Amino acid sequence: MNSAAQEDNLPRSDSGIKSPLEIAIWNASGLPPQFTTGVGKVFINMALEFEKMHDLRPTLLLPRTDPVNSESDPSRSPLGHLPRRRLPLDRIELEILWRTIGRPLIDRWADGADWIYCPRELWCPPGRLRYAITVHDVFLFEPEVWSGSLRLRLQKKLVWQRALDRADVVFTVSEFTRQRILVLFRCDPEKIQVTPNAVDSIFLGPRSPGKQPLPESISNAPYILQVGGLTRKKGAPSIIALSQELDRRNSPLKVVVIGPIDPEFQSAAAKCAALTVIGRGLAPEAIRWVTEDARVAILPSVYEGFGIPVLEAMAVGVPAIGSCHASLPEIMGPGGLVVDPSATAKFADLVESLHFNLGERAAAIAYGRRRASEFSWQSTAAKIRGAFLDFG
Numbered sequence: 001m002n003s004a005a006q007e008d009n010l011p012r013s014d015s016g017i018k019s020p021l022e023i024a025i026w027n028a029s030g031l032p033p034q035f036t037t038g039v040g041k042v043f044i045n046m047a048l049e050f051e052k053m054h055d056l057r058p059t060l061l062l063p064r065t066d067p068v069n070s071e072s073d074p075s076r077s078p079l080g081h082l083p084r085r086r087l088p089l090d091r092i093e094l095e096i097l098w099r100t101i102g103r104p105l106i107d108r109w110a111d112g113a114d115w116i117y118c119p120r121e122l123w124c125p126p127g128r129l130r131y132a133i134t135v136h137d138v139f140l141f142e143p144e145v146w147s148g149s150l151r152l153r154l155q156k157k158l159v160w161q162r163a164l165d166r167a168d169v170v171f172t173v174s175e176f177t178r179q180r181i182l183v184l185f186r187c188d189p190e191k192i193q194v195t196p197n198a199v200d201s202i203f204l205g206p207r208s209p210g211k212q213p214l215p216e217s218i219s220n221a222p223y224i225l226q227v228g229g230l231t232r233k234k235g236a237p238s239i240i241a242l243s244q245e246l247d248r249r250n251s252p253l254k255v256v257v258i259g260p261i262d263p264e265f266q267s268a269a270a271k272c273a274a275l276t277v278i279g280r281g282l283a284p285e286a287i288r289w290v291t292e293d294a295r296v297a298i299l300p301s302v303y304e305g306f307g308i309p310v311l312e313a314m315a316v317g318v319p320a321i322g323s324c325h326a327s328l329p330e331i332m333g334p335g336g337l338v339v340d341p342s343a344t345a346k347f348a349d350l351v352e353s354l355h356f357n358l359g360e361r362a363a364a365i366a367y368g369r370r371r372a373s374e375f376s377w378q379s380t381a382a383k384i385r386g387a388f389l390d391f392g
Contacts (some may be wrong), residue, residue: 020057021388023050024110025117026124029089029243030066031077031084035284038308039136041200042173044078044118049381051082060084061109063091067279082169085109098125099159115388121162126172131389132384134195135172137305137326141184145303161185169387171195173306176327183221195383196305196331198375202284203315207292212365218276221254224351225294225318227287229259230277235323236265238341243275243301245348258282263377278377292316293359295355299328300341307331311375314368319354319361321347333371337364 001172027043036044048254050058060082066072073287087094097103106116107127109233116126118133134294139146140156159199164185170192172178172384177193198271224242228234244257257277261269269277282290297313297320310320329338339347354361 005009006158014326020053020055021111021115022113023056023058023115023117023388024061024085024106024113024129025058025105025119026061026122027119028063028095028122030070030072031060031074031080033069033071033076033284034078035287036069038306039120041308042134042136042197045200045377046117046119046384047079047082050385051106053381053385055389058082059107059110060112060367062086063094064088065090068093069332088178094124096385098123110353113289118163119142121160121163122165123159127165128170131166131171131305132171132387133167135170135177135181135305137173137177137303138180139303139305141302142180145233155187166315167191168391169193171384171387173197174327174330176330177305193252193383193387194377195380197311198377198380198392199308199311199372200284202288203291203312207316208285218256218278222252222295222355223254223256223276223293223297224298225256225258225291226300227258227291227312228299230257230265230269231259232262232264232356233301234259235302235341236262238300238323238344238347239298240265240268240272240275241344242298242341242347242351243272245344246351247272247274249348249352250346253351253354256289256290258279258290258295288312288316289319292319296321296351297353299323300339301328304328304331314372317365317369318363320368321350321354323388333367333374335367336371 010087031042032040047058050056062080062084066089071077090337102125105127106124107129113129115132116132121133123137163189170190172194173196175194178194181187181192182189226239230236230239239255240256246253255275268277291313297309297310297318299307300323303326305327307322310322313320321339322332323341324338332338339350341347356362357375
């Protein structure tokens with residue numbers, strides 16, 4: 001639908017003046033902090049982009065109390081200035097009621113809203129309102145890569161199916177994830193739209209003056225960076241094997257991982273002289289410094305719905321390598337560097353080549369900058385806006 005037709009779909013007040021669509025955003029959390037995961041980045045960036053649009057008006061719906069990982073001080077949250085309404089129940093209480101009896105309808109707290117938008121996979125009975133969700137990945141429902149409880153998987157699948165059935169439109173972050181939704185769930189393919197993730201503004205343009213204080217554990221040696229943590233999903237066995245191989249070769253390269261460690265990998269990680277793991281807590285500016293100072297960024301995940309860290313590395317001129325699994329070949333693009341992370345020797349050959357071979361390094365940097373520029377939160381928000389306006 002063209003922009004003129006979308007304008008005609010805007011609701012009109014009694015005076016005949018076109019009114020913005022009211023978008024009530026439910027993320028099942030309080031105000032987000034400055035630094036969040038990929039899912040949190042969608043919440044923040046979509047709300048901020050909606051705010052800039054003359055024909056959308058976002059309002060945040062918040063649970064009665066904030067979970068631990070949310071910002072309690074509005075002035076410290078990137079969304080603290082937006083209109084918000086506090087619901088009278090906690091998130092867990094609401095989810096139990098919605099899952100069991102389908103009440104209370106969330107539209108009772110979204111006065112005047114036209115849409116309920118969930119920037120992640122959430123079920124909330126919308127009542128009379130239009131309802132949209134963003135699906136980031138379907139990892140929980142892939143038995144080949146997720147070994148958790150079958151009971152939990154079935155419970156989650158019933159809830160997700162209810163959300164997909166009721167949603168007027170389903171957004172998802174990659175074509176790979178769109179196809180997996182269609183394989184794993186009953187869903188009308190016509191209502192699934194691909195709306196990719198993008199790069200945070202902190203990774204765009206010149207970095208802030210004055211180098212951010214970095215953890216003492218990052219040595220002066222050149223390093224390979226993985227942002228995401230040492231978990232099975234993020235390819236922890238391949239990261240440990242890579243660090244061991246680099247150490248065996250007496251390579252100057254070390255491996256730095258930012259994020260949590262699954263307990264099963266703590267012992268092996270502690271024995272790797274070439275591996276440093278930094279828990280969460282770095283400021284966004286520090287994340288950029290750590291990324292930009294890396295020689296190579298890697299994301300050897302066994303499963304990703306998208307993979308924001310490779311784009312962030314590309315955006316600041318760092319060669320990036322993605323695994324050959326799930327969505328990563330799609331996100332890396334036709335000229336991207338994709339490896340089988342279980343082929344440790346070839347993986348190590350590639351990272352060393354990108355460090356030592358200046359021509360190969362320059363080509364990877366140039367390609368990465370072009371590829372990262374093809375994604376933006378503005379264009380993603382525009383696609384979501386178009387879907388909202390198509391419904392009138």
